[in-house]
Amino acid sequence: MLDxxxxxxxxxxxxxxxxxxxxxxxxxxxxxxxxxxxxxxxARTNRYPRSxxxxxxxxADRYTDENAEAADEFGLFDEDIGTLRARVARLDTGMxxxxxxxxxxxxxxxxxxxxxxxxxxxxTVHCNFIVYRSRGETxxxxxxxxxxxxxxxxxxxxRISGRRMVLDQNVLTSKNLSIFF
Amino acid sequence: MTAExxxxxxxxxxxxxxxxxxxxxxxxxxxxxxxxxxxLFLCHDSQIPHPGDFMTTYMGEDPILVVRDGAGxxxxxxxxxxxxxxxxxxxxxxxxxxxxxxxxxxxxANDGRLTGVPNLREAYHGDLxxxxxxxxxxxxxxxxxxxxxxxxxxxxxxLREYLGEMAWYxxxxxxxxxxxxxVIATHKWIMPCNWKxxxxxxxxxxxxxxxxxxxxxxxxLSRGVTANTHSTQRMVSPGNGHALICVxxxxxxxxxxPEIETYEKEIAAAVRRRLGPRANLINxxxxxxxxxxxxxxxxxxxxxxxxxxGPEKTEVRSFVFADKTSPPEVKxxxxxxxxxxxxxxxxxxxxxxxxxxxxTQTCRGVVSRRMPINNRMGLGHDRFDPDLGAWVSxxxxxESNQRRFxxxxxxxxxxxxxxxxxxxxxxxxxxx
Numbered sequence: 077m078l079d080x081x082x083x084x085x086x087x088x089x090x091x092x093x094x095x096x097x098x099x100x101x102x103x104x105x106x107x108x109x110x111x112x113x114x115x116x117x118x119a120r121t122n123r124y125p126r127s128x129x130x131x132x133x134x135x136a137d138r139y140t141d142e143n144a145e146a147a148d149e150f151g152l153f154d155e156d157i158g159t160l161r162a163r164v165a166r167l168d169t170g171m172x173x174x175x176x177x178x179x180x181x182x183x184x185x186x187x188x189x190x191x192x193x194x195x196x197x198x199x200t201v202h203c204n205f206i207v208y209r210s211r212g213e214t215x216x217x218x219x220x221x222x223x224x225x226x227x228x229x230x231x232x233x234x235r236i237s238g239r240r241m242v243l244d245q246n247v248l249t250s251k252n253l254s255i256f257f
Numbered sequence: 258m259t260a261e262x263x264x265x266x267x268x269x270x271x272x273x274x275x276x277x278x279x280x281x282x283x284x285x286x287x288x289x290x291x292x293x294x295x296x297l298f299l300c301h302d303s304q305i306p307h308p309g310d311f312m313t314t315y316m317g318e319d320p321i322l323v324v325r326d327g328a329g330x331x332x333x334x335x336x337x338x339x340x341x342x343x344x345x346x347x348x349x350x351x352x353x354x355x356x357x358x359x360x361x362x363x364x365x366a367n368d369g370r371l372t373g374v375p376n377l378r379e380a381y382h383g384d385l386x387x388x389x390x391x392x393x394x395x396x397x398x399x400x401x402x403x404x405x406x407x408x409x410x411x412x413x414x415x416l417r418e419y420l421g422e423m424a425w426y427x428x429x430x431x432x433x434x435x436x437x438x439x440v441i442a443t444h445k446w447i448m449p450c451n452w453k454x455x456x457x458x459x460x461x462x463x464x465x466x467x468x469x470x471x472x473x474x475x476x477x478l479s480r481g482v483t484a485n486t487h488s489t490q491r492m493v494s495p496g497n498g499h500a501l502i503c504v505x506x507x508x509x510x511x512x513x514x515p516e517i518e519t520y521e522k523e524i525a526a527a528v529r530r531r532l533g534p535r536a537n538l539i540n541x542x543x544x545x546x547x548x549x550x551x552x553x554x555x556x557x558x559x560x561x562x563x564x565x566x567g568p569e570k571t572e573v574r575s576f577v578f579a580d581k582t583s584p585p586e587v588k589x590x591x592x593x594x595x596x597x598x599x600x601x602x603x604x605x606x607x608x609x610x611x612x613x614x615x616x617t618q619t620c621r622g623v624v625s626r627r628m629p630i631n632n633r634m635g636l637g638h639d640r641f642d643p644d645l646g647a648w649v650s651x652x653x654x655x656e657s658n659q660r661r662f663x664x665x666x667x668x669x670x671x672x673x674x675x676x677x678x679x680x681x682x683x684x685x686x687x688x689x
């Protein structure tokens with residue numbers, strides 16, 4: 077059982093990260109990741125559950141169900157520390173047009189559940205997010221999903237060593253994902 | 258009426274009226290004259306490999322159910338129940354022997370036959386002709402090198418004729434080795450733009466890469482071959498509105514990832530042998546098959562459909578593909594290059610959206626609409642090249658492909674039937 081103080085420190089860490097993103101302090105944000113970070117996001121899909129009466133399955137072995145979001149089939153981010161840094165470096169070129177003028181974002185982090193302690197003294201954290209993005213004159217996007225982070229302490233500070241996100245859309249209604257989550 | 262709309266495209270002078278990107282009447286005309294008549298991409302063989310596999314997609318705005326039936330034949334039907342017009346199948350894909358409508362339970366076999374109607378005898382008094390009420394099939398379905406296409410027009414020329422000389426160019430994307438390619442990832446999203454902007458961009462806008470995409474080139478995602486002043490880049494139009502950007506045979510457009518580079522070096526000689534002598538002249542990297550199917554091999558490997566959703570909206574369905582026989586680490590690298598380059602989060606692709614959105618939305622102004630699009634670059638400087646079987650602009654940038662794309666659009670808008678528009682092959686041009 078994790079103590080309240082640890083849970084609170086994890087929550088504060090996530091809120092601070094969200095603020096760094098909303099304030100576009102991307103270099104400070106990058107410092108929150110370990111060098112072995114795997115940063116991953118997938119969309120979802122639209123399939124009949126096995127119990128559905130809408131189809132008569134022809135070949136049961138060919139049936140793939142709603143667990144598709146665990147696979148790479150619909151991946152939207154698949155990044156390591158090098159490619160995350162490259163994405164931030166792109167924003168510094170003055171020619172990253174999707175973010176110039178910049179998006180206005182608000183990252184809301186909720187349902188924080190510090191699930192378990194891992195072998196290395198780290199924690200696994202589940203949370204939900206809503207990211208509001210306003211851009212241009214009246215463009216608006218809501219990116220809603222779930223996140224699972226692996227955190228470990230380096231020199232007493234939490235750092236993110238793994239991030240897996242599921243975005244709850246099949247066809248994304250946003251024109252792009254030019255922001256970070 | 259159609260002649261008047263067709264006249265909005267002055268391909269000879271490279272001036273395109275912006276009315277064609279915004280006016281609902283013209284959009285409806287496109288759906289009828291272009292999307293209900295042309296060969297449109299459905300899916301790749303690898304997405305429905307086994308009996309019973311199905312996928313749902315669109316042809317224009319018509320919902321389509323593509324099915325491989327129990328005998329292995331591929332059919333495409335309107336995904337619309339014959340009773341009240343409800344959408345029959347609501348899933349993206351799966352495997353089914355039959356589909357049962359959620360409204361009243363009418364059942365259709367995966368070959369389209371209506372096999373079940375609740376209360377048939379009592380309620381219809383034996384007066385329902387089930388045989389005539391199967392799912393409405395498209396007029397023709399054919400595949401080319403694993404790519405399935407369909408048309409609603411029974412009089413459309415055969416697919417191979419429609420593709421014409423473009424067929425060889427498609428080979429350079431999907432038929433480089435035995436087994437062809439397979440789809441390894443899918444991206445779907447909505448863009449607030451007219452479908453023609455992405456279609457013409459993939460078919461010939463090399464010009465924008467060196468500026469609009471320079472930030473992505475600078476961070477090392479791509480070799481930036483289209484932005485490289487030393488590449489021998491050409492615009493290539495094999496006819497019938499199809500269009501490509503090609504670089505020289507020794508210019509490398511692949512993403513700078515070691516797995517991909519090593520693999521490409523290993524297969525290079527065999528690929529050239531397979532594709533034939535033309536592969537020693539030219540290396541296609543991005544293309545549009547008229548009207549709305551594009552293929553990309555530089556930086557990322559995807560083919561995608563630009564599905565029209567009204568004049569101001571496009572749904573992209575993009576599929577990352579890899580050579581089927583390539584090793585798993587190569588497929589993984591290609592999938593990552595696809596996500597990082599050309600997907601909603603892609604560092605190349607995300608910078609295209611605002612341009613296409615604003616090119617569309619500024620057409621709303623009635624005065625802005627009077628200003629034509631300027632597609633005059635390289636006017637009078639393209640020529641027919643018999644070795645390439647295509648009309649070619651030799652300088653790195655030209656809008657010759659856009660002019661041919663819109664000329665084809667106008668021809669189809671005006672034509673009453675396929676007989677008056679037809680398809681050309683390069684051989685026909687050469688012998689004329």
